[in-house]
Amino acid sequence: MNALLLSIFPLIFAFAQQTITPENHAATVTAEQGTQQGAERTLATITQSRSTNTRGYKVVIHNDGSATVEIGPASFAPRPEPSQTQQVPPGTVDTKTLRHLLTEIGDVSKIPTGNCAKSVSFGTRTQITYASKTSGDLQCVRPQASGGDQALLQASEELDKFVQRTLGQLKINDRRIGSNQ
Numbered sequence: 811m812n813a814l815l816l817s818i819f820p821l822i823f824a825f826a827q828q829t830i831t832p833e834n835h836a837a838t839v840t841a842e843q844g845t846q847q848g849a850e851r852t853l854a855t856i857t858q859s860r861s862t863n864t865r866g867y868k869v870v871i872h873n874d875g876s877a878t879v880e881i882g883p884a885s886f887a888p889r890p891e892p893s894q895t896q897q898v899p900p901g902t903v904d905t906k907t908l909r910h911l912l913t914e915i916g917d918v919s920k921i922p923t924g925n926c927a928k929s930v931s932f933g934t935r936t937q938i939t940y941a942s943k944t945s946g947d948l949q950c951v952r953p954q955a956s957g958g959d960q961a962l963l964q965a966s967e968e969l970d971k972f973v974q975r976t977l978g979q980l981k982i983n984d985r986r987i988g989s990n991q
Contacts, residue, residue, distance in 0.1 A: 851874075854940040858934055865884050875904070881896070912938075915969060917943050926949065
């Protein structure tokens with residue numbers, strides 16, 4: 811038994827040296843820090859669903875007021891269109907106001923939303939994700955039947971207006987090539 815342990819010990823030692831080296835450990839730590847820094851850079855994400863004549867998109871808003879816009883592919887156009895990514899420079903998005911509204915609301919999944927009339931073909935859905943929580947459709951912010959929290963309702967309505975204004979300012983071209991532009 812001791813002879814067997816002595817014969818496999820060099821193999822175990824060699825394996826341990828290959829997988830846990832200072833270089834590997836440093837690379838792993840650096841990668842983890844990069845992921846954490848990316849998460850810390852993100853303030854919120856706005857998602858707009860697609861409709862018959864528009865592509866869906868996602869706007870990742872960073873703490874410095876920059877944003878990354880990811881426009882989804884168009885698969886039903888006369889010719890398919892690939893996804894696109896656009897970078898928005900720092901300071902473009904008013905993160906001070908956005909952060910204030912999001913802090914006031916807290917859990918965005920608690921934003922009072924309900925059903926609202928929309929075209930089946932052309933209607934879209936706008937949601938915001940903040941602190942790992944996602945709202946309902948911000949286009950359908952409604953008072954709750956039980957009266958609800960008026961401060962939450964007011965902040966939610968202000969957030970909806972802010973989001974719509976911001977999306978308009980970013981001038982995201984989500985039209986399909988085959989649509990009447």
